[in-house]
Amino acid sequence: MIAGDVDRAVEAVWRVEGARIVAALARMTGDLGFAEDVAQEACVEALGSWREHGVPANTGAWITAVAKRRVIDAWRRRERLDERHRTIAHELREATDLDWEPIDDDLLRLVFTACHPALSRESQVALTLRVVGGLSTTEIARMLLVPVPTVQARITRAKKTLAAAQVPFETPDPSEWRARLAGVLGVVYLVFTEGYAATAGEQWMRPDLADEALRLGRVVRALLPREPDPPALVALMELQRSRFAAREDAEGTPVLLADQDRGRWDHGQIARGVAALAASDALARSRGTGRGAYALQAAIARCHSVAPSVAETDWEQIVVLYEALGRIAPSPVVDLNHAVAVAMATGPATALRMVDALAASGALRGSPLLPSVRGELLSRLGRTGEARDELRRAAALTANDAQRRVLETKIAALG
Template identity: 75%
Template sequence: MTALDVSRAVEAVWRIEGARIIATLAKMTGDLGLAEDVAQEAVAEALAAWPEHGVPANTGAWLTTVAKRRVIDAWRRRERLDERHRTIAHALSEATEDEWMPIEDDLLRLVFTACHPTLSRESQIALTLRVVGGLTTVEIARMLLVPVATVQARITRAKKTLAAANVPFEAPDPSEWSERLGGVLGVVYLIFTEGYAATTGSKGTRPDLADEALRLGRVIAGLLPREPDAHALVALMEFQRSRFGAREDRDGAPVLLADQDRTLWNRAQIRRGQAALDRADEAAAARRRGRGSYALQAAIAERHCVATSVDDTDWERIVVLYEALGRITPSPIVDLNRAVAVSMATGPATALRIVDDLAATERLRGSPLLPSVRGELLARLGRAEEARSEFETAASLTPNDAQRSVLERKAAALG
């Protein structure tokens, strides 16, 4: 194999197995920083060894085994090799790669550790996206709309804080779950968001991340059946994941909602989403609470999923839901999405005023979303030259190749 082939193989396995490898190592060492360091060392060794010896059949096992050996070397260097470490080293020396089997709960422990309350909310998000989501600092920075240096500093500070506080690698006591839930669900949602709309790369979606986030959400909802937000987030992810089969064509190019073949939508997954939303509503009613942010977003996604076409969609109801969401969770993204719904319910002129007001605040400065939406509205109003300029601006700001190509085609069509 060529070095390029090996590099692509390593990148692929890391995207799929990276979080579980780090989780396994963190459980072994109790040190998240060390776990990530030795995992990266194993990746470097793979890049050096696989071109000569070939890619092993069980790549995740190979990386984990090498990383564990690096951990033992580090323990030896620190002169901390107690009897427990000797036992692990002996077992590892006799184990074969095929014996490696990641423990599913380890990944959940990793999420709870990365979302420990000793960390700031910003640090929790950055660290979890890095070690659980496997995202680069550039991808995280684009997701959070902050400089790359800020993300790097947050991750470094988070690791040092966990080490200084001697935070154990474990899920919290059940009595602490509710207190920690908000941070955990927020991070799971962001991981899913990156899977739903990849910030970089040649593909518009990353199903591996979306599926991992959905799996984590289901586990959390199972652990906390009385928490409405947990069920609501699962419902939202089920609805959004149900449409993946129609969101890209055979070449991987994005397919817009109006052009999607709705027969390709996963109806079983939509029904699971509806059941999860019902459970969320029941849990909220039991606590005498209204719908929260995730439930409102899920309700919006459900309106799309049950509609037979874009024209058949209940846009007026979606506008109302976005208005409620904006009051609970004020956000420029919510305002922008509300503008899109308004354009479908009452026309593009009203929506354009909302978008222009939002642009004046510069809260989405540097994001391709606002010029993209503005371009759509201007095109519908017949202002082709202005629309083309907005699409070109959006394309220049878009790091994802697939999404950029869509915007470039829209601009060209107005040329």
């Protein structure tokens, strides 16, 4: 077997099934850090074994079984092999088929563990994106707009904190759910965001991540049916996921919103998203509160999803929704999207002033988002040379190959 093929096979298993493997091992060991270590050791063993013997039919089962054996070996070394461990070891020795069925609840337990109140919100996010999302520290750093060493330090501290606090790997009691809800929803949203628009690599989207985030969101909604935020997040993810089939062509080239075939959108999923948003709104009204950040984003997505075309989209309503979102959940990305909506509603001149003010503040430095938007606005204003320079800057900053091709196509179109 060619080494490069094996490397790609192992990488594919880790990206697609790594979170479930770690979750299963964490349930078995009760130690999240140890679970990730033995899973990665099993991947290293796979590199050597698969080159010699070939890639097995069920790669996830192979790595999981090897990791479990490593766990048992570690227990033996610690002289802690009790009857439960003997039973597990016997089952592994006697198994003739390495069937492995991931348990959905394992992943949810992993998210709740990573969002333990003992951790800071920043550590919760970094740890969950690393373990559940399977993202590298570099990808997480790009997503969060922080240096790579900062992400590495957060993940290391998080694992040490969980170990020192002896946090059990289990879904907390219902009385503890609300205390962790914001963190759980926050990381589920970020995992979906990476699935919607990958920060790096060759793929424009990662549907596997988006679908896993949506599944987790639905489970959390069922756990807390009286909370308005879970259905709001589910609504947002349903509406965004409904467009995936139209967001790239057969060759994997991104298709921007204005060029998408809206007939390819999943209108059943749009209907589910609209219904989930209505349910969230009803729960918020029953509490006497307004829409939260997820509900406002879902309302924006709804405007796009029900519009027959870009020209017929209710851009004025989207501007109002972004203004509200900026007040309750301010961020540079929200401000940038607000400017894009203003450009569509009233023209690029006002929007460019907003983007220039954002650039002057130093926000989004190092991100391709700001020069990409600024280049579009300059192009619409006829300032072609400046637009070309900004788009080139954006292309140099992006780590996603598909996004870079889109920007290069735009640069070429400017002449």
